Amino acid sequence: MSLYAAETRRLVKRRFTRYFTLGAVLVLAAIAIAMFATNQQIGPAQTADAKAQAHADYQRSLDEATAYKQKCVAAKGTPDASSYPSNCDDLGVPTEDNFEARWYLPPTFDFRKKFPDLVTTLAALLSVVGFVIGASFVGAEWSSGGMANLLLWRPQRLRVLCAKLLAFLVSLTSLTVLLSAAWTGIFTLVAKYRGTTDGMTAGAWKSLGLMEARGLALVVVAGALGFGLASIGRHTAMALGVAIGLVIVFQFGLGTALALAKVKFSQAYLIPLWIEAWMKQKFVVEDYNSCNFSGTNGCEPDTFTITWHMAGSALAIAFVVIVGAALWTIRRRDIT
Incomplete structure (x- = not known):
């Protein structure tokens, strides 16, 4: 050998x-x-689910922003006014573009x-x-x-x-x-x-x-x-x-x-x-x-x-x- x-x-x-x-x-x-x-x-089912989650998060954020803005307007002239911005119109609301469906897709x-x-x-x-x-x-x-x-x-x-x-x-x-x-x-x-x-x-x-x-x-x-x-x-x-x-x-x-x-x-x-x-x-x-x-x-x-x-x-x-x-x-x- x-x-x-x-x-x-x-x-x-x-x-x-x-x-x-x-x-x-x-x-x-x-x-x-x-x-x-x-x-x-990633297939059609995952894409559809991601779009649904994105829309649901958008809707939830929109509801929260709208409710907060309403509270701001209602607080004018009350002691709670100091907890909100002086101009309630400055409070922005989210748009659906802020919630892209691709962010909700599962890892691939x-x-x-x-x-x-x-x-x-x-x-x-x-x-x-x-x-x-x-x-x-x-x-x-x-x-x-x-x-x-x-x-x-x-x-x-x-x-x-x-x-x-x-x-x-x-x-x-x-x-x-x-x-x-x-x-x-x-x-x-x-x-x-x-x-x-x-x-x-x-x-x-x-x-x-x-x-x-x-x-x-x-x-x-x-x-x-x-x-x-x-x-x-x-x-x-x-x-x-x-x-x-x-x-x-x-x-x-x-x-x-x-x-x-x-x-x-x-x-x-x-x-x-x-x-x-x-x-x-x-x-x-x-x-x-x-x-x-x-x-x-x-x-x-x-x-x-x-x-x-x-x-x-x-x-x-x-x-x-x-x-x-x-x-x-x-x-x-x-x-x-």
Whole structure:
């Protein structure tokens, strides 16, 4: 059996891998069930009901406004007059245009509008799964002494680590592609029976496919980072500690400090915004401490756009630095 095949089998057979992946699948299933249960397909019956509710609310508001205006007129010259406007004619009454029927329609799943956010949800969840499983896969080998024993039989450090990394990333890619295809198919059915797929042209499907490809890249990079950090620290806790520290200390701490210091575009230092820019092609950060006055739009803040090219470059740099450091350390450090 080749080293790659052996490492793939080792990864798939691990109970942690199976249970953690199963947990992620159950979370995704819960999201899909909730979306199916909370949405409805809009038809003539729902439209008629919405119009009836809108008209009923309009009539109730009109009656209340008319009664209040009558009380205002009746209170003239009495002690209660101070509780009403001096000119009762200033009291307006609602019009039926203020109660649009579309506001009363039940929630419906518009595939084109809502599914992109669900693609981001899938990518974010699988990124966490990839990071944790990748860290555990190599971290457990180091902490248990399995890596040292393996290198006794295969004294080729780089080859062994690269085989582990390749087996993990190929398996993670396969899982992501499989779940992405199932995710798309499930919500296509949700839209068919609980919403609409209107507007899904060839261009829209192409854009969606590219977004899912960016999601796949995000998952692969997250998995490689977890693997690399655990390999550098030779323990799963190394990767998890870095992740927790990055979120709590760097993101919350630095974000709060920069906001208090009124640093321009302080939000641009937050990692989630870069991830959103990568998934949705761009994210516009606004500096509300600035004001560019316009005669038509009033006060407008300065803006800074994080593009998907910038976010992709950041992901590539992180991948190269962490994986490169893992390969360098296994080659240079003693195996103990």
